[in-house]
Amino acid sequence: MFLRSKPHRTGAPLRKAVTPSSPEQALPVDDESRLSLLKEFTDLPDQEAPLLSPGLEEMLGQLILERKQAERLVAAGLVPTRSAIFVGQPGLGKTLTARWLASQLGVPLYVLDLTAVMSSLLGRSGNNLRAALDFAKQRPCVLLLDEIDAIAKRRSDDSDVGELKRLVTVILQEVDEWPSTGVLLAATNHPELIDPALWRRFDLVVEFKTPEPVAVKEAIKRFLGPDFALFARWVDILTFAFRGQSFSDIGREIQRFRRAVALGTAPDVDLIEEFIKARALSLDRQGRIDMAVLLAKQTRLSQHSISDITGVSRDTIRKYTTDGPAVVPKKRRREG
Ligand SMILES: Nc1ncnc2c1ncn2[C@@H]1O[C@H](COP(=O)(O)OP(=O)(O)OP(=O)(O)O)[C@@H](O)[C@H]1O
Ligand SMILES: [Mg+2]
Structure with missing residues (x-):
């Protein structure tokens, strides 16, 4: 259900595939600071695919197919999708x-951080924006305008309004004129x-949502990678405890567990207990009960410990566990 991935590369960081650009291809820089305006990523196509919802996976699969078969589309008088806007909370994989998309298309990704552009003097940010876009338009690539809301945020400062409007106009034109090579x-x-005028101009709106339990798992x-076996018995509990969290939150927590285990600073059971205890604080009463039931069924923890971890009384735990699973309220049952 997730995009096909190459398991033999599991966990490998995204790697540089080619040597840095030759001088004539040097990345555009801010005139004053000489800092590069674009960040370049050139990854091999055998990267593990991000975890995506089925809908999103299909959308991106279609986009890749269109690019790979662009000639057929052109022959039919059509153009492939040229632009897309990624929307979603931090840490969901935008x-x-x-x-990953650039790596699948075999082209570099250039990232323009608009917050950085906007933090330069406004008089310069227009030039910087144009220089970055001109650079990207001249070669096959994927260009990511990161934090595109940065321009809108700046609007509060009255004195800048004219210049900001011009910047928005530049972006609107650029989206319209973006070549189908990129x-x-x-x-x-x-x-x-x-x-809204900008919103309308993107061919695709791609919404990144907090992961469903199946994706969390x-x-x-x-x-967990090679430490999976060690934590296997906790996976359902963790899946429950991580609900509503972003992929990057999940990744960060799991790296912490793995480091602690590698250094022998804490056994897995202590790490998990401490973690779910902290997570239980953010759950409502029903959520805590569901968690207690899950702990009672899936672990050897005593009712006393479970009560301590979840804050649910032993009486309640007993009530929900002795009668079997039918007692877990219906609407909650899917989430465990
Ligand atoms: N869909 C995903 N599949 C696998 N790992 C993910 C996914 N989303 C996030 N991660 C993990 O979290 C890290 C941060 O994700 P990423 O930088 O892509 O988030 P983002 O949506 O761009 O966030 P921001 O809005 O803060 O820029 C990734 O490097 C990866 O380790
Ligand atoms: Mg990001």
Whole structure:
């Protein structure tokens, strides 16, 4: 159900595939600071695919197919999808997916961080924006305009309004004129700040949502990597405890567990107990009961410990566990 991946590369960091650009291809820089305006990523196509919802996976699969069979589309008088806007909370894979997409298309990804552009003097940010876009337009690539809401955020400062309007106009034109040799992506955590005129211009809107339990479980397995066996008995509990969290939150927590186990600073059972105890604090009463029931059924923890971890009384735990699973309220049953 997830995009096909190459298991033999599991856990390998995204690697540079080619040597840095030759001088005539040097990345554009800010005139004053000499800092590069674009970040370049050139990854091999055998990267493990990001975990994506089935709908998203299909959308991106179609985009890749269109690019790979662009000639057929052109022969039919059509053009492949040129642009897309990625929307979603932090840590759900917007940047990762842009990188993966470029690797699948065999082209580099250039990332323009609009917050960085906007933090330069406004007079310069227009030039910087144009220089970055011109560079990207001249070669087959994926260009990601990261944090595209940065321009909108700046709007509060009255004195800048004229210049900001010009910047928005530049972007609007660029999206319209973007050549089909490249893919123009934008990413935002704040869709409500995006100018409707800009919004309309993207061919695709790709929504990244907090993962469903099945994807959470998959992420736990992936992030555990070679330590999976050690934590296997906790996977269902962790899947429950991580609900509503982003992939990057899950990844960070699991890396912490793995480091502690590698250094022998804490046994897995202590790590998990401490973690779920902290997570239980953010659950409502029913959530804590569900967690207690899961712990009672899947672990050898005593009712006393479970009560201590979840804050659910032993009486309640007993009530919910002695009568079997039928007692777990119906609407909750899927989430465990
Ligand atoms: N869909 C995913 N599949 C696998 N790993 C993921 C996924 N999403 C996030 N991660 C993990 O979290 C890290 C951060 O993700 P990423 O930078 O792509 O998030 P983002 O959506 O771009 O967040 P932000 O809005 O903060 O820029 C990734 O490097 C990866 O380790
Ligand atoms: Mg990002």
